[in-house]
Amino acid sequence: MSPRAPVPPPVRGLASETAAGRPVAGSATPPAPCAILTRPDGQADALARALNAEGIDTLAFPLLDIAAQADPGALAALDSALGALTSYALAVFVSPNAVAHALARLVDVRSPDAGEADNDVDGNANAGNLWPAALPVAVVGPGSAQALADAGIAAPKHRVIVPPGGPAARFDSEALLEQLDLAALAGHRVLIVRGDGGRELLADTLRANGAQVDIVSAYTRRAPAPDAAAWAALEARLASPAHCAWVLTSSEAVRHLATLLAARYGTRDGLHTPGTPQVLAQILAATCFTSHARIADAARAAGFDRITQCAPGDENLLAALKTWADPIQVKHDDR
Numbered sequence: 520m521s522p523r524a525p526v527p528p529p530v531r532g533l534a535s536e537t538a539a540g541r542p543v544a545g546s547a548t549p550p551a552p553c554a555i556l557t558r559p560d561g562q563a564d565a566l567a568r569a570l571n572a573e574g575i576d577t578l579a580f581p582l583l584d585i586a587a588q589a590d591p592g593a594l595a596a597l598d599s600a601l602g603a604l605t606s607y608a609l610a611v612f613v614s615p616n617a618v619a620h621a622l623a624r625l626v627d628v629r630s631p632d633a634g635e636a637d638n639d640v641d642g643n644a645n646a647g648n649l650w651p652a653a654l655p656v657a658v659v660g661p662g663s664a665q666a667l668a669d670a671g672i673a674a675p676k677h678r679v680i681v682p683p684g685g686p687a688a689r690f691d692s693e694a695l696l697e698q699l700d701l702a703a704l705a706g707h708r709v710l711i712v713r714g715d716g717g718r719e720l721l722a723d724t725l726r727a728n729g730a731q732v733d734i735v736s737a738y739t740r741r742a743p744a745p746d747a748a749a750w751a752a753l754e755a756r757l758a759s760p761a762h763c764a765w766v767l768t769s770s771e772a773v774r775h776l777a778t779l780l781a782a783r784y785g786t787r788d789g790l791h792t793p794g795t796p797q798v799l800a801q802i803l804a805a806t807c808f809t810s811h812a813r814i815a816d817a818a819r820a821a822g823f824d825r826i827t828q829c830a831p832g833d834e835n836l837l838a839a840l841k842t843w844a845d846p847i848q849v850k851h852d853d854r
């Protein structure tokens with residue numbers, strides 16, 4: 520399969536004319552393969568460009584909305600922790616969003632006279648100079664490690680703990696705990712930075728081993744509300760479900776999708792608005808690509824039954840999607 524010319528990243532809820540999923544009137548051209556990207560706005564652009572370069576269309580259908588923490592109590596706790604970093608033996612960031620929003624706040628707290636351009640999630644370059652060199656940082660996966668590096672927190676000045684990569688890599692709390700010296704953390708303070716809610720395994724395990732754990736929230740996650748144009752673009756694409764693939768990278772996002780589908784179409788075994796069972800069936804007939812067993816389980820619970828679990832990381836998602844798209848592209852090119 521030869522590479523195609525790249526096209527711009529997807530616009531939220533909209534597909535390009537060539538990605539509309541339906542042939543031009545009077546044409547027998549089958550639709551090109553399309554990956555439905557479900558990450559929050561702006562967080563799937565690099566993957567979209569890589570897929571576009573391989574001739575795979577993309578449709579943005581975000582299933583999570585991410586926003587900086589705004590609750591006064593949560594912000595006070597976050598600011599207090601960021602102002603006392605030297606009192607901790609370890610800081611843990613659970614996601615790239617946690618890194619981005621907490622470090623933006625760190626720049627704001629520690630550099631109150633900084634200009635506005637330095638205080639947003641895209642302007643964290645000063646954070647590496649503000650982060651204590653003696654405070655190690657632990658992250659769940661390479662995306663968070665890259666976000667730290669982009670902010671200037673990386674070896675050799677800083678110690679960053681991340682689960683190892685490789686064919687059998689796992690980027691989750693369990694894998695991170697295997698990298699930590701839990702005995703050495705007993706009696707010491709550990710900071711966990713995350714969004715509102717989340718799994719308690721890290722905190723519970725650290726506390727069970729004698730660590731004093733502070734949990735702070737740097738951002739919020741909300742279920743999105745797709746507009747009519749977003750639903751129309753999705754339904755147009757999924758009129759040919761065999762040519763579409765969902766890219767699901769968050770179990771919480773999949774649960775939001777299940778809620779959205781139930782509200783719009785009903786459930787497969789429940790009541791439906793007239794005409795919607797076929798649309799729902801088409802949506803659920805598309806292949807799903809996931810990067811973790813928990814996400815695959817959530818997709819199965821949502822009603823999907825064509826689920827491919829691949830190793831974590833965008834490079835593995837890209838490889839799996841290329842393999843899936845190749846026979847579709849052959850038929851599309853041989854029209």
